[in-house]
Amino acid sequence: MFNQVAQDVHTLHGQVSQEGTEVEMSEYLSRFSLEAVGRTALGYSFGPLDVHGTDYSLALKEFGPTLVKLHLWRPILPWLKWLFPLSVLRAAASVFPWKVVRHMQAISDNVYQTSREVLRKKGEAIKQGDAAVRQEIGEGKDLISILLRQNILGLEGERLTEDDILGQMSLLLLAATDTTSASITRVVQLLAENPKVQETLRHEILEATTHAGRTLFDLDYDAFAKLPYLEAVVRESLRMYPVFYMANRVSDEDALLPLSEPITGTDGKPIHELFIPAGTTIWLNMLGSNRDPAIWAPDAHEWKPERWLAPLPASVADARTPSVFANMSTFAAGPRSCIGYNYALAEMRIAIAHLVLAFKFTPSDKEIVWKLGGIVSPSVRGSDSMKPEFPVVMSRV
Numbered sequence: 001m002f003n004q005v006a007q008d009v010h011t012l013h014g015q016v017s018q019e020g021t022e023v024e025m026s027e028y029l030s031r032f033s034l035e036a037v038g039r040t041a042l043g044y045s046f047g048p049l050d051v052h053g054t055d056y057s058l059a060l061k062e063f064g065p066t067l068v069k070l071h072l073w074r075p076i077l078p079w080l081k082w083l084f085p086l087s088v089l090r091a092a093a094s095v096f097p098w099k100v101v102r103h104m105q106a107i108s109d110n111v112y113q114t115s116r117e118v119l120r121k122k123g124e125a126i127k128q129g130d131a132a133v134r135q136e137i138g139e140g141k142d143l144i145s146i147l148l149r150q151n152i153l154g155l156e157g158e159r160l161t162e163d164d165i166l167g168q169m170s171l172l173l174l175a176a177t178d179t180t181s182a183s184i185t186r187v188v189q190l191l192a193e194n195p196k197v198q199e200t201l202r203h204e205i206l207e208a209t210t211h212a213g214r215t216l217f218d219l220d221y222d223a224f225a226k227l228p229y230l231e232a233v234v235r236e237s238l239r240m241y242p243v244f245y246m247a248n249r250v251s252d253e254d255a256l257l258p259l260s261e262p263i264t265g266t267d268g269k270p271i272h273e274l275f276i277p278a279g280t281t282i283w284l285n286m287l288g289s290n291r292d293p294a295i296w297a298p299d300a301h302e303w304k305p306e307r308w309l310a311p312l313p314a315s316v317a318d319a320r321t322p323s324v325f326a327n328m329s330t331f332a333a334g335p336r337s338c339i340g341y342n343y344a345l346a347e348m349r350i351a352i353a354h355l356v357l358a359f360k361f362t363p364s365d366k367e368i369v370w371k372l373g374g375i376v377s378p379s380v381r382g383s384d385s386m387k388p389e390f391p392v393v394m395s396r397v
């Protein structure tokens with residue numbers, strides 16, 4: 001499925017000359033990630049990738065930056081919901097004298113209405129029977145079709161309400177789209193800045209495809225994961241540039257947190273563990289852990305895909321960093337870790353392979369800065385746009 005979506009990179013060919021054209025890739029890569037999750041998780045297509053700026057994709061993109069502006073006020077939301085009916089809160093939000101609140105309401109209405117429309121169409125197809133489902137993208141094997149079928153078969157009392165399903169759909173779309181597209185954008189930027197790495201990567205992919213008489217469409221999930229240099233580029237980019245640089249957790253009970261290195265107290269004595277009372281919010285510094293020289297080697301702050309081609313230092317395993325992937329914190333760990341990390345990895349490998357085979361990337365004259373919102377997102381220095389921006393010069397290979 002990713003391969004099919006990635007095939008649409010060819011829609012970019014029309015915009016790119018042989019010698020090099022500056023292309024705004026951010027919008028395009030967001031649409032790519034949205035289309036990938038649309039087809040695989042929802043069994044729904046949001047349309048051709050070169051149709052940009054639909055209200056829906058803009059709403060998803062602006063969700064993170066807008067949410068960050070409201071961050072301080074979030075703790076009062078449960079209280080407001082408890083005190084007032086939803087209709088009163090809606091009416092109040094629509095006249096609230098702060099633009100950010102009204103904007104958040106418009107975003108959330110848009111995501112909700114789109115999810116509802118997708119759900120309505122899926123419900124109808126399932127009611128019409130197998131033939132109608134087979135007409136659908138993915139033939140009804142997507143997550144929401146499976147959930148809906150189980151819901152129909154499930155026992156009374158075990159079924160999810162429509163609002164539950166809509167909530168799951170919106171969460172999936174929000175969690176899957178900008179995270180993965182920002183990570184792919186970062187890889188494209190790093191490849192543009194490191195022509196040697198880009199060339200080595202293209203060479204590896206050509207060896208596995210054209211030179212072996214195959215195309216990228218002949219490679220399956222395992223084959224993509226077994227391209228060592230591609231894997232090294234993906235891992236090193238996720239290590240150095242996790243899109244969620246911090247996450248928080250609240251301790252359920254009193255606990256002692258052991259420290260990897262002792263810190264010195266105000267009395268001059270070393271402290272080896274911290275007492276964490278129940279209810280304490282703890283911020284996890286994922287970026288810091290991924291770049292800790294004591295764990296990853298003194299050159300931990302450098303982007304070096306080659307580090308993954310040799311055995312990693314013993315300190316990486318010894319650190320026992322809570323992790324679901326490659327000893328890094330990028331996808332968090334434990335019961336609230338990322339449920340889509342394998343999906344994200346597959347999407348990244350396939351998108352990057354298609355892009356590198358089709359285009360050469362060089363940096364644009366415009367300086368790219370990454371803004372720390374809910375997730376990091378690219379922007380041009382000096383621009384006040386709310387939307388992510390990533391101009392890059394592309395030439396056809």
Ligand code: HEM
Nearest residue numbers: 175176179180183244247330331332336338339340343344
């Ligand atoms: C490179 C891309 C991605 C990164 C770096 C990433 C990272 C993360 C992180 C760090 C969390 C935990 C957030 C927190 O605790 O505050 C998370 C949660 C989550 N992710 Fe991802 N993610 C990515 C892609 C995806 C994709 C593609 C999907 C779905 C297909 C997905 C689905 C989710 C969901 C549903 C959660 C919430 C889990 C829960 O709260 O129980 N993510 N992700």
